[in-house]
Amino acid sequence: MSKPLCVLVGAPGAGKSTVGRLLAQAYGVSFRDTDADVEATAGKPISEIFIDEGEERFRAMETAAVAAALAEHSGVLALGGGAVLAEANRALLAGHTVVYLSVELSDAASRVGLGQGRPLLNFNPRATLRFLLDQRRPLYQEVAVHTVVTDGRTPEEITAELAELLKD
Numbered sequence: 001m002s003k004p005l006c007v008l009v010g011a012p013g014a015g016k017s018t019v020g021r022l023l024a025q026a027y028g029v030s031f032r033d034t035d036a037d038v039e040a041t042a043g044k045p046i047s048e049i050f051i052d053e054g055e056e057r058f059r060a061m062e063t064a065a066v067a068a069a070l071a072e073h074s075g076v077l078a079l080g081g082g083a084v085l086a087e088a089n090r091a092l093l094a095g096h097t098v099v100y101l102s103v104e105l106s107d108a109a110s111r112v113g114l115g116q117g118r119p120l121l122n123f124n125p126r127a128t129l130r131f132l133l134d135q136r137r138p139l140y141q142e143v144a145v146h147t148v149v150t151d152g153r154t155p156e157e158i159t160a161e162l163a164e165l166l167k168d
């Protein structure tokens with residue numbers, strides 16, 4: 001039983017995977033991403049899981065991946081953007097060093113582009129992102145111990161702030 005150094009949450013395009021990798025490198029620890037874990041378990045990309053099995057099945061696999069990663073991983077962990085929607089996942093995060101990488105619509109939209117590889121954003125990515133951000137902002141805030149604003153900042157700047165926060 002171990003505990004992640006830090007758990008990153010945030011919307012699509014917040015930079016969880018990008019910043020998570022940089023932070024892990026800086027600390028010399030490994031990086032894990034529950035999206036990649038679900039894909040490895042299913043043997044296919046998330047976009048295909050959504051098409052073949054539906055979002056509900058994906059969310060069940062995601063909860064199993066979150067529980068396993070929180071129990072096993074001691075490095076930096078990024079959660080899928082929608083993981084905070086499930087009460088069970090939010091409960092699992094209690095007591096963990098959860099950092100909310102916040103992003104607002106303008107930067108999120110330019111970072112995810114047309115939403116390729118992100119099934120929820122296949123249709124009208126900007127309007128969907130606006131909805132997701134409004135729906136999830138309070139949930140990210142609820143689980144987070146720290147918030148790091150990412151808008152208009154480079155991944156390196158964000159990583160440096162995160163490293164500073166983790167010293168406490």
Ligand SMILES: Nc1ncnc2c1ncn2[C@@H]1O[C@H](COP(=O)(O)OP(=O)(O)OP(=O)(O)O)[C@@H](O)[C@H]1O
Nearest residue numbers: 011012013014015016017018081111150153154155
């Ligand atoms: N601070 C930043 N400034 C500019 N571009 C960024 C920043 N952070 C990430 N990006 C770019 O935005 C895109 C999305 O980043 P990333 O995949 O890390 O986000 P994510 O939070 O993991 O998204 P998802 O929830 O879809 O997995 C990538 O192309 C990445 O290079």
Ligand SMILES: O=C(O)C1=C[C@@H](O)[C@@H](O)[C@H](O)C1
Nearest residue numbers: 012035046080081082118119
């Ligand atoms: O925001 C979401 O609901 C998602 C974000 C991605 O990380 C993936 O977990 C999946 O595409 C769903």
Ligand SMILES: [Mg+2]
Nearest residue numbers: 016017035078
């Ligand atoms: Mg990611």
